[in-house]
Amino acid sequence: MLSPLVSNTRKTSTPGRDNGDKYSVLLPTYNERENLPLIVWLLVKYFGESGYKYEIIVIDDGSPDGTLEIAQQLQGIYGEDKILLRPRAKKLGLGTAYIHGMKHATGNFIIIMDADLSHHPKFIPEFIEKQREGDYDLVSGTRYRGNGGVYGWDLRRKLISRGANFLTQVLLRPGASDLTGSFRLYKKEVLESLVERCVSKGYVFQMEMIVRARQLNYTVGEVPISFVDRVYGESKLGGNEIVSFAKGLLTLFATT
Template sequence: MLKPFVFFLLFIYFIYFKINMSQACLYSVIIPTYNEKENIPYVVNMIVNELKGKDINFEIIVVDDNSTDNTSSVYKQLQQIFNEEKLLLIERKGKYGIGSAYMDALKIVSGDFVVIMDADLSHHPKYIYDFIKRQKETNCDIVIGTRYNKKGGVSGWGFKRILVSTVANFLAQFLLFIKLTDLTGSFRLYKTEVLKEVIQKVDGKGYVFQMEIIVRAIKLGKIIEEVGYIFTERLFGKSKLSPNEIYKYILGLLKLFWTC
């Protein structure tokens, strides 16, 4: 009688182990920051509430580029407040840019999927679940959040900013023969291994980075889906987009036109 009971206990343990393994951290949310101390408490709280409320296993990785407003100190306080969650911090000694921020974060991610988003509240965490659903439905490699399909939109931008974004996307679509509607946004979900593969082939930095990584992914045959979302202008702080970034974007776009 003892053997069947032992086997039964082993079976229960095996099922319990499998369930817990399946519930391990699957989604790594990467947030690059520079002078976002006012925004970071809100965005972290919103991510935690949204994903925990939907029983999604996650970790948050903030990569701070030596913010002068002590963003990293604020995030360390959040680590204490949300001590049951996995909140990780990478502190860098300079302003090295968004591409290298993702590369540094990829060294420590534990998820099978990576979500990238901004810290300025322009990307509402409620859309992360929509990205996850679309990826599960299609088994695609990348889900892009788009501001420019029927379900997307922009709130709080002036005419000049809308014009810059629209023209930047149009030029990329026209010159590179890409049908995706939003190549310059930074709200996306990747399979972790796909992001690790593609990012190694990206040369551009800053504003051009987001466009180039999608171009490289397409050239590698990756499957990409789009999910519409409403982009909202930041509540605190100033936009990081400068005339120099626009100039670099144009140069990067022309380089891709000639080489891809």
């Protein structure tokens, strides 16, 4: 039980906690049977502790590993008002996953993150505070600033990441330090208008979202995050990814 004093300080330090804001977390999944329960547990934990209103929308793209079945069990445990299931028959793009998930979102803010535990829900209260601090249209997690960082990356991956980021900063001057990260909080109408305009795939999609946000004069806040990569051994950044990243960068360079 909180003493009245503690609960008072809480209220003054976070004004408007009960002002009707609700946060819809979109979790696109594909073969995340192992991770989904853990990420949901963490989300429930941190939303519970901070007291913000929320819902978790799981958009499973027909995972063969039974992610959906696990999600149904979680719905049974945490309730249908907290866990919403919006499955799709097969693997489709990320942009359409967001559109699909948003259709039934009841929150006025949308949080997007990866379900593979590389994004930790402990940062969400910081995102929310940051958003309220400057009434930002979107708040982006950043691995490149302040206490932000990564875990499980070798030197090669760090070099490619920093190099690509530097090149992008020089060419696009996007006004945000982490363009390819996908841990972000959006005002719902802002995400809707951005998703409509964005056509890229993969890494470039996230980059296009923030570049277009800049173009449309949306305000962007940033919160340092730690990115914990649990997939050891195989580097996700192969030659193909680098080529498609370069193509995407040049396309944005010429069109925005």
